[in-house]
Amino acid sequence: MPDLLTLDQAERLGIDQVHDLYGRYVSRSQVSLIGTFGFGRDLVESAEGAWIHLRDGRRILDFTGGVGVLNHGHNHPRILKARDRFRAERRMEVHKNYLSPYVAALGHNLAALLPGDLNISYFPNSGAEAVEGAVKLAYKYHGGRRGTVLHTDIAFHGKLLGAGSLTASPEIHFEYPRLPGTDSFAYGDIESFRLALERHTDGRGHSDVYSVVLEPFSASSLRECSAEFLHEVRRLCTELDIVLVFDEVYTGWGRTGELFHFMRHPGLVPDVVTTSKSFGGGKSSISGYIAREPVFRRAYDNLRDATLHSTTYYGFGEETATALEAVAIAVEEDFPGRARKLGEILAPGLAGLAARHPRTVAGTAGRGALHGLYLRQGRSLPSAVRDLVPVRLAKDPQVYAKLLTGAVIAALYRDHDILTFFGSNQSIALIVAPPLVAGEEEARIFLDALDAVLDRGAPRLLADFVREKATAGRGPR
Ligand SMILES: Cc1ncc(COP(=O)(O)O)c(C=O)c1O
Structure with missing residues (x-):
């Protein structure tokens, strides 16, 4: 009999074991990309509605919308x-x-x-x-x-x-x-x-x-x-x-x-x-x-x-x-109406943040419960950051905005227990997409956290992000 992992064993794997198995049997570059962020080093115990419960007891507010999958939230009863x-x-x-x-x-x-x-x-x-x-x-x-x-x-x-x-x-x-x-x-x-x-x-x-x-x-x-x-x-x-x-x-x-x-x-x-x-x-x-x-x-x-x-x-x-x-x-449950209500909070809230942080935020876009925050493309990376960025990425004309978006995503997760992610096409946006079972309270928690993160300013956000990335220490081998 080959030595197969059981479902029980799978559910007891630690994060290092998961990284190792991904590296060997799924994709080590995926580990490297996701491992850059705090969430790439956590495992989820359960999820309900707009909230994710981590193995270590932390409770995370999910504002990704699960790339469109999670209008009903996690595990709708x-x-x-x-x-x-x-x-x-x-x-x-x-x-x-x-x-x-x-x-x-x-x-x-x-x-x-x-x-x-x-x-x-x-x-x-x-x-x-x-x-x-x-x-x-x-x-x-x-x-x-x-x-x-x-x-x-x-x-x-x-x-x-x-x-x-x-x-x-x-x-x-x-x-x-x-x-x-x-x-x-x-x-x-x-x-x-x-x-x-x-x-x-x-x-x-x-x-x-x-x-x-x-x-x-x-x-x-x-x-x-x-x-x-x-x-x-x-x-x-x-x-x-x-x-x-x-x-x-x-x-x-x-x-x-x-x-x-x-x-x-x-x-x-x-x-x-x-x-x-x-x-x-x-x-x-x-x-x-x-x-x-x-x-x-x-x-x-x-x-x-x-x-x-x-x-x-x-x-x-x-x-x-x-x-x-x-x-x-x-x-x-009138999902369209719920999305419109969330939009009535998120659209002016995000526009207000763009006005409050003009040096960091380039603009916002969206409708209903699907919005994006575009971060500003700076002229050059701070020197502390430049030395830590791989050469290939440093040549990307959008490197600054990409790194800054990553930095905001990382800070929201690390310091405010909020999960967000990129949307990617010609330009990169921080996607703001709560499940439609979320309400005004969650929208306000999110906007306050984003305000606090943007308050730090781009240079510090970038430096923190690159430092976190470096200490994560998992590049493709
Ligand atoms: C508009 C649109 N069409 C098609 C797709 C592809 O769907 P799937 O990834 O399930 O193949 C996506 C996925 O994000 C999408 O956003």
């Missing part, structure tokens, strides 16, 4: 109950032979919540799979007769080969093979969009574009498209019979103050919308695309094509049962 019930009653997972009542009900509920004839759903597991499913649907809708898909110049749609080739964020900084026929336009710029369409229209006015994939609110850039832009894109896509896909993997389920961000624009209906992250209530890895009925029917609604696009884990039992409950909670 109704989500746990739904999953406990599923298990207690020995419900079945696999459903390739039997149809699933959970898939049926979830499809119904999404159609009831979304506008227009966004009626037909498909449920894979990750955001990138949902995006790729949507793009394949659009390609099939045109019977393979069109060859171009458009995305924006700041797009983030995931890291699989297909979704990654529609992603323009520097987060993917290596040239992997791409889907054929991708082209891009400037985010929110209608002239750029028109030019992109023209590049792929022949002399007789026939478009080669089968799909446009767009984030109405770009979570990684904290930017949003105007109503005029979105309506005009919709109009042009309708005119040219292009399948318009809104990627709401991050922004779905209330985060920006509407159930889906695009719903703040009355009358606007995409052909397909994608969802994931909080769709699983913080517990299940489920995603989905919801398509307009005529688009889906033309693409796949015949016996030959019924299973043309599927995955092994699509629509699994406990995942879809959890999503049913997650959706019900988002609606019944």
